[in-house]
Amino acid sequence: MHYLVTSTILFILWIIMSGFFDAFHLVLGGLMSLLLAHFSWDLLFENTKMPFSKRISEIFRFTNYVFWLLYQIVLANLHVARLVLDPKLPINPKIIRVPTKLKKDVSFVTYANSITLTPGTITIGVERDYLLVHAIDDKVADDLFSGAMEQRIARVFEVDEKP
């Protein structure tokens, strides 16, 4: 099942990237995606016991999260643009420790990458229970400490873990 889904995803990607619809290219792409899925299906799906209905709802929640993140990126980018264009350069960089309760690897990576994507904060170190973050001024650091982003990620990936 996972094998078939992986090869289907690869095949769709092949069609998009090649742009050819004749029989030769389609058969070639189909064979290649089957072959590649044979080697690498266990990379895409980490937890094979998870039912597909749950996975699909997870994808929906993740898409929802991505749109929220885009909005945050726009806000934070405008903030940093204002900092850069200010003649006095009112920055106050510091390294802070952000404690986190996330458990899964996926949510950890998403959290660290989201922090780096929102301008003004960079993850520079990842430990098991906290992240080292370089923040460029006080406002973005406070935004991070409010924990809104972490809660949203926990809602996407760690629904079943919650007591």
Next chain:
Amino acid sequence: MLHTIQIIVAGFFILAGLFFFTTATLGLLRFPDFYCRLHATGKGDTLGTLLMIVGFMIYEGFHLLSIKFVLIPLFLFMASPTVTHSIGRAGVSCGVEPWEKKETEKTEEVS
């Protein structure tokens, strides 16, 4: 008429993207140390690239090419923060000292 509107909207998105690229470059030149420059280069680009690609998509109209355009930011949004993170971590493990404001150090101790 419709084509004109299309070009105007696309031009607006591309100019907005250029604005964020410009601030990123200005930040690279103006910020005082390694980590702050990482802020400017690593991420001013993400929003800038996204806006520019949306502009290109509107300019081209919808066909197969626009799906390819969607794939570019998808990859970029995974790759760019990872690379920024690894450069930053390399800086930490090499012992690069972060620049700090002198007068705010004291107020932070109090609060």
